[in-house]
Amino acid sequence: xxxxxxxxxxxxxxxxxxxxxxxxVTNVGNVVEVGDGIASVHGLSDVMANELVEFTxxxxxxxxxxxxxDSVGVIILxxxxxxxxxxxxxxxxxxxxxPVGRALVGRVVxxxxxxxxxxxxxxxxxxxxxxxxxxxxxxxxNVDTALQTGIKAIDAMIPIGRGQRELIIxxxxxxKTAVAIDTIINQKDSGVICIYVAIGQRQxxxxxxxxxxxxxxxxxxxxxxxxxxxxxxxxxYLAPYSGTSMGEEIMETGGDALIVYDDLSKxxxxxxxxxxxxxxPPGREAxxxxxxxxxSRLLERSxxxxxxxxxxxxxxxxxxxxxxxxxxxxxPTNVISIxxxxxxxxxxxxxxxxxxxxxxxxxxSRVGGSAQIRAMRQVAGSLRLELxxxxxxxxxxxxxxxxxxxxxxxxxxxxxxxxxxxxxQYQPMPVEEQVALIWVATNGFLDNIPVDRVRSWExxxxxxxxxxxxxxxxxxxEKRALDDDLTALMRKTADEFARTISVDQLEVTI
Amino acid sequence: xAIRGVAKRxxxxxxxxxxxxxxxxxxxxxxxxxxxxxxxxxxxxxxTSPNVSEQGKRAAIDRLLPGDTQQYVRNLAYMLIERHxxxxxPELLSVYGDMxxxxxxxxxxDVTTAVDLTAAEREQVREQLHQIVGKQIELRTTTDxxxxxxxxxxxxxxxxxxxxxxxxxxxxAALAR
Numbered sequence: 001x002x003x004x005x006x007x008x009x010x011x012x013x014x015x016x017x018x019x020x021x022x023x024x025v026t027n028v029g030n031v032v033e034v035g036d037g038i039a040s041v042h043g044l045s046d047v048m049a050n051e052l053v054e055f056t057x058x059x060x061x062x063x064x065x066x067x068x069x070d071s072v073g074v075i076i077l078x079x080x081x082x083x084x085x086x087x088x089x090x091x092x093x094x095x096x097x098x099p100v101g102r103a104l105v106g107r108v109v110x111x112x113x114x115x116x117x118x119x120x121x122x123x124x125x126x127x128x129x130x131x132x133x134x135x136x137x138x139x140x141x142n143v144d145t146a147l148q149t150g151i152k153a154i155d156a157m158i159p160i161g162r163g164q165r166e167l168i169i170x171x172x173x174x175x176k177t178a179v180a181i182d183t184i185i186n187q188k189d190s191g192v193i194c195i196y197v198a199i200g201q202r203q204x205x206x207x208x209x210x211x212x213x214x215x216x217x218x219x220x221x222x223x224x225x226x227x228x229x230x231x232x233x234x235x236x237y238l239a240p241y242s243g244t245s246m247g248e249e250i251m252e253t254g255g256d257a258l259i260v261y262d263d264l265s266k267x268x269x270x271x272x273x274x275x276x277x278x279x280x281p282p283g284r285e286a287x288x289x290x291x292x293x294x295x296s297r298l299l300e301r302s303x304x305x306x307x308x309x310x311x312x313x314x315x316x317x318x319x320x321x322x323x324x325x326x327x328x329x330x331x332p333t334n335v336i337s338i339x340x341x342x343x344x345x346x347x348x349x350x351x352x353x354x355x356x357x358x359x360x361x362x363x364x365s366r367v368g369g370s371a372q373i374r375a376m377r378q379v380a381g382s383l384r385l386e387l388x389x390x391x392x393x394x395x396x397x398x399x400x401x402x403x404x405x406x407x408x409x410x411x412x413x414x415x416x417x418x419x420x421x422x423x424x425q426y427q428p429m430p431v432e433e434q435v436a437l438i439w440v441a442t443n444g445f446l447d448n449i450p451v452d453r454v455r456s457w458e459x460x461x462x463x464x465x466x467x468x469x470x471x472x473x474x475x476x477x478e479k480r481a482l483d484d485d486l487t488a489l490m491r492k493t494a495d496e497f498a499r500t501i502s503v504d505q506l507e508v509t510i
Numbered sequence: 511x512a513i514r515g516v517a518k519r520x521x522x523x524x525x526x527x528x529x530x531x532x533x534x535x536x537x538x539x540x541x542x543x544x545x546x547x548x549x550x551x552x553x554x555x556x557x558t559s560p561n562v563s564e565q566g567k568r569a570a571i572d573r574l575l576p577g578d579t580q581q582y583v584r585n586l587a588y589m590l591i592e593r594h595x596x597x598x599x600p601e602l603l604s605v606y607g608d609m610x611x612x613x614x615x616x617x618x619x620d621v622t623t624a625v626d627l628t629a630a631e632r633e634q635v636r637e638q639l640h641q642i643v644g645k646q647i648e649l650r651t652t653t654d655x656x657x658x659x660x661x662x663x664x665x666x667x668x669x670x671x672x673x674x675x676x677x678x679x680x681x682x683a684a685l686a687r
Contacts, residue, residue, distance in 0.1 A: 023671065025669070025670050028668070069518075
């Protein structure tokens with residue numbers, strides 16, 4: 001559309017004529033002390049907690065954080081180096097808020113919801129306060145729908161439901177982010193909007209994650225909120241809350257959202273920094289006394305709303321980085337106790353080639369089977385049992401030279417199941433394929449395949465299922481449960497496949 | 511900042527005593543004398559130095575305050591010396607002054623205008639501010655040509671901005687949106 005100069009002139013003329021700027025009455029104060037991203041302000045007697053204030057001279061925004069008798073502790077949300085003692089600070093009457101809504105999907109924004117991806121302004125009229133009280137018991141309902149991560153080991157044994165909080169915990173370089181990213185990629189056709197909150201990460205890493213998501217077509221349903229390591233601690237502290245507000249908007253309009261906090265250890269560090277600068281008393285590991293509340297009020301905002309409230313959900317996957325596998329440190333224990341289960345990733349497993357490096361023994365999901373489709377529940381029971389037996393025998397088997405046939409059979413089965421649960425990155429698997437695969441694995445069809453050829457077998461069998469026209473995958477997808485007819489068909493198909501392929505045709509993958 | 515909290519407590523106590531006895535003005539004068547002493551470089555050093563004995567400081571206070579000064583004022587001075595708080599006096603005086611004005615229903619307004627106000631205009635501004643704040647207004651005026659027109663008034667923590675500059679800024683923000 002060609003824009004004519006006269007039209008623009010008329011619009012501006014209109015705006016000027018209708019412009020009304022009366023007298024404004026505001027609350028003011030003066031900076032007493034400034035530094036390290038915080039300022040102490042004298043005055044501002046009527047300011048509210050979490051109200052935005054403006055440093056008039058620089059136009060920088062801050063947030064009232066500590067309200068004291070004579071002064072207000074302000075965290076500065078932006079460049080603070082130009083602020084001087086004595087500068088005027090005005091209250092704005094607005095509580096800290098972020099833009100929300102579907103317009104943000106596909107964008108990369110900072111902790112204040114401002115775009116940082118160079119794709120122009122965000123067209124949204126809806127704003128929400130960053131901090132909000134979580135939905136109460138009346139507004140909620142049970143978690144009963146699965147959120148498919150596309151990762152075999154998780155969907156089968158540690159199912160995550162919509163509205164659940166599942167912690168991903170492990171040392172550095174164990175694939176925590178990879179699990180979260182795969183889950184986001186797998187939501188491409190599920191209608192779940194994903195929010196990835198990067199806290200205290202390197203800018204380069206954030207750029208890499210955005211590029212990965214774009215490459216796998218996942219930015220189309222994802223919002224990235226980035227408060228990288230170079231940004232002031234106050235912004236890193238606020239980023240998870242603003243991300244959650246964006247998720248709540250989706251949830252309360254009846255949609256399903258998934259939010260990943262990567263990671264909450266760095267969030268706790270940022271909050272510790274802000275608190276110590278504000279002279280709040282330090283406690284254990286120098287964290288302030290309310291560091292538990294910091295995370296509990298954040299994670300409580302994840303919920304599954306009941307039908308009267310639209311039935312939307314906000315699922316969260318907080319990530320915690322441990323040091324040397326120590327889960328009994330302060331922040332890990334806090335977050336473990338807040339969440340509805342945890343996924344443990346271990347470097348030993350990672351280097352042993354088990355990827356995702358999931359420790360299935362100590363990973364749990366407190367929501368459990370109600371967040372699985374029935375077919376998965378039917379096959380996962382025996383998988384879990386056989387793996388548990390395998391683990392109790394595995395250590396013993398390393399010593400013994402000859403074992404009785406029953407023990408040997410269990411160990412062989414366990415090794416093959418472990419192989420089956422391995423999965424390359426960025427290749428989430430649909431749930432019906434997972435069910436079909438776990439069914440053949442737990443029903444002995446792999447027992448004659450050498451362990452190092454199991455993955456090749458798996459790949460060829462999945463291709464066979466997709467192309468054989470047996471309709472197994474479609475039936476599982478549609479019925480969501482296994483019945484006698486279907487299991488008979490699966491048995492027949494697996495037998496047929498076994499006849500078409502010889503072990504020599506399989507490549508060695510270990 | 512902490513010192514202001516301390517001064518506030520003392521000022522409140524002094525104000526209560528003065529109000530009960532009806533000697534607010536006298537207190538103001540005496541506190542001013544003491545505050546001047548505390549803010550004077552040499553005298554302030556003398557009264558806060560640990561090298562000077564308490565008796566010495568008390569004697570100096572006795573000489574500083576005229577003979578007919580209320581006993582309470584002396585007591586305050588002695589007490590502040592004993593508690594090593596003599597340096598809060600200037601702050602105490604300013605807080606006390608605010609309390610007295612507040613009790614009299616008077617508010618001080620710092621009014622900035624682009625051009626000097628005439629007497630009639632001052633009266634008008636005073637009346638307008640009185641209606642907004644609900645208190646008697648004592649005007650302190652300054653001029654700042656960068657306002658272009660209108661005025662900015664600050665009463666305590668409240669800022670009433672009716673300047674042309676800020677209206678232009680608002681218009682700019684509205685058009686940019």
